[in-house]
Amino acid sequence: MRGHDRWSEIELVYREGFSRYVRVARAIAGDRETAAEAVQEGFADALRRSDQFSGRGSLEGWVWRCVLNRARKARARPPQVVETEAWSDAAEPDPDLRAQLAGLPERQRLVVFLRYFADLSYGDIGEALGIEVGTVSATLHAAHAALRTELEEAHA
Amino acid sequence: MSSFDLSPDLAARLDALVPAEALTGDWADVVRRARPRPRRAMRRWVKVALALCLLLLLAVVATAAYVTFWRSSAPHPGALTVSDSESTQSARIVEVGPNGEPRVVWHCPRPRACGDLSSFDWSSDGRRLAFTLNEVPPFTSPQPRILGLHILDLATGRDFTMPQETEDRLGGCMSLEAVTWSPDARMLAFVCPQFPGEFIAVLRRDGSGVHRINTRLVDSSSPTWSPNGKRLAFAGIDRRSAPSSIYVTRLDGTHRVLVARNGSAPAWSPDGKTIAYSAPQGIRLVTPGGVDVTPNGHPIAANGTPAWSPDGATLAVATDGGVYLVAKTGAGLRFVTPLGYTTRPAWYPAKRAPAEQQQPDCGPC
Secondary structure, three states: OOOHHHHHHHHHHHHHHHHHHHHHHHHHHHOOOHHHHHHHHHHHHHHHHHHOOOOOHHHHHHHHHHHHHHHHHHHHHHOOOOOOOOOOOOOOOOHHHHHHHOOOOOOHHHHHHHOOOOOOOOHEEEEEEEEOOHHHHHHHHHHHHHHHHHHHHHHH | OOOOOOOOOHHHHHHHOOOOOOOOOHHHHHHHOOOOHHHHHHHHHHHHHHHHHHHHHHHHHHHHHHHHHHHHHOOOOOOEEEHHHHHHHHOOOEEOOOOOOOEEEEEEEOOHOOOOEEEEEOOOOOOOOEEEEEEEOOOOOOOOOOOOEEEEOOOOOOOOOOOHHHHHHHOOOOOOOOEEEOOOOOEEEEEEEEEOEEEEEEEEEEOOOOOEEOOOOOOEEEEEOOOOOOOOEEEEEOOOOOOOOOEEEOOOOOOEEEEEEEEEEEEEEOOOOEEEEEEEEEEEOOOOOOHHHHHHHHOOOOEEEEEOOOOOOOEEEOOEEEEEEEOOOOOOOOOEEEEOOOOOOOOOOOOOOOOOOOOOOOOOO
8 A cells, every 4th residue: 555545544543533542642641732742743653654554453553552652651751841630630530540540550551541531442452552352351351350349449 | 240341330430530522633733743854854864974974984093003004014115025825824925034034024814715825916016915816725624715816905905806707707717826017007917727728817907907818829827027018028838748938928919029948937127128037957037039148158046936126136036945036147146035935026116115106096008
């Protein structure tokens, strides 16, 4: 496939799923500005490396991997602006749940984000994280169990 | 409830944690970011330029080190040099001091790969060394052999090796022998032995223009250049089982003149007036016109391979017993070294040093 066609496909993915990408990136990186920046950079990475997409998996899953990498890098950096929303908000919603999510292993946390914030299929989650579908299923199962247990214990 | 599902309550809490929003992205901004950024590209070019500068610096330092090393071990102007392959089983050239003391001035960088140094010669500008390496049995070295005709630029260390295809164009050579520079250091002559017979070939110093000199004889060997570079003297055999004689010919093989019967290993004097050669009784002198001018009519040294000193006053003669020096008048014969008895000695040019005299590249020579 020619590069121009691939760019058109990526643009379609961008226009249809921008909100979901920002939502997941925000869950990872912490605030909307950083998340939006990570999404822009992630898609720019996807365009630059579009010739590296083998075509074996879904294009959307592959683009997700680019965006997740950018979001994780953005989280690793010190914040460049004072965070006023979401995770850093003074009136943070549901601190217990945030704490429990923060305590999950990273892969479990990402699987939860992709499943519930982006509504991705197990196949696309596997493509985005570079893992098998069976591993997605097992990881999600473990994350659910951990969240239920921790939250029940917190309310007990 | 399956363990793969979250309770509605927990799912709702999760959903509220990062609320879904209807956002619209800026695709043009993505495309702009995807294009190479000038600053990044420039940074990359700066890195490449710095790397190239570093490499260039290293090359200059390495060359300077090589030249310094070479100058420190170069033969003295006008010095006699001989092959020392016989005693070391390796390709080596030594300068013979006034009292016969040897000093290594060149050695094969990979001794076990070099084979036998069968001939060598210094260019008249002192900048290049030509030599031939040949395979000698037993072939025990596991290393790839670096055989053939080499032209080593002593200033840069660049070693040109005549390609196998060039030998193939000549019809194949069993070995390469008797390489010798033309007086202007632009061409070389060498001998290509075949079965049957051997012939002389010449080439430019850049490796081009190789061609055979058709002397119309059965065998032609031991070429030596006239001082003006327009003629060659050589040892030739006109029919099978006949002894070799000394001939002079133009480079195109025409105007062949017989100058001495029963002779081999000619050496043309720097003034062009005399050709020394090895006769059965010893070293004799003859003019290019064929007049014997051996002093007193007696050979001036035992038979061997003569080489004129740059001033034309002295001959070095490689014999089975080693190398002797003798004045062209026949006076002062003396033994100088037991080394170098299998190859023609070579005198390093007088009053010139490597890398100090550079000639322009060989054009249509």
